[in-house]
Amino acid sequence: xxxxxxxxxxxxxxxxxxxxxxxxxxxxxxxxxxxxxxxxxxxxxxxxxxxxxxxxxxxxxxxxxxxxxxxxxxxxxxxxxxxxxxxxxxxxxxxxxxxxxxxxxxxxxxxxxxxxxxxxxxxxxxxxxxxxxxxxxxxxxxxxxxxxx
Numbered sequence: 001x002x003x004x005x006x007x008x009x010x011x012x013x014x015x016x017x018x019x020x021x022x023x024x025x026x027x028x029x030x031x032x033x034x035x036x037x038x039x040x041x042x043x044x045x046x047x048x049x050x051x052x053x054x055x056x057x058x059x060x061x062x063x064x065x066x067x068x069x070x071x072x073x074x075x076x077x078x079x080x081x082x083x084x085x086x087x088x089x090x091x092x093x094x095x096x097x098x099x100x101x102x103x104x105x106x107x108x109x110x111x112x113x114x115x116x117x118x119x120x121x122x123x124x125x126x127x128x129x130x131x132x133x134x135x136x137x138x139x140x141x142x143x144x145x146x147x148x149x
Contacts, residue, residue, distance in 0.1 A: 002038065002063055003041050003061060003062055003063055004036050004037065004038040006060065006061055006063060007032075007035050007036055007042075007050070007061070008036045010050075010056070011032070014054070018032040018033055024053060025046060025049045025050060025053060026049070027046060041062075042061075047062075048089065051089070052088060052089055056079050057077075057079050057082055057090045057092055058090070058092065059092055068082070069141075070093070070094050070095040070141075071093045071094060071141045071142040071143045072094050072095070072098035072099065072106065072112065072141060072143040072144070073095060073097070073098050073138070073141075074137060074138065074141055075095050077095055081095045081096055081097075082096065083095060083096045083098070083100060085102060086101060086102045093142065093143075094143070098143075104143075112134075112138065113134045113135060113138065116130070116134050117130045117131045117134065
């Protein structure tokens, strides 16, 4: 779905006119009309306001052009699982289980690995196999990567 269609759908679901939405996010009705007609796309600051107002990620507003994954645990991210900063804005890098209230939940890679193995291993995916997978994949995520010298 394109940004224009997403904005129109979010606005109409919220039962707002173009004027009412414009007033709430400090733009003109004409700006909202141009977005919904596909003539323009909101700028970065306006996307942040729209994201907070509609409680959806910027990625969603832009038509989900990329699949987001948590850069701590590797879980696919959707609007319902994306973490938020203390001010309520989305942090599209992490899930709400790894990053909450402006703080990381897991203090170390082994702590997270132990948690994931305990909760994800099963008959089809034995603990040893799950551990080997997480130990090979988690260090590739931004949160666990070693800083370059």
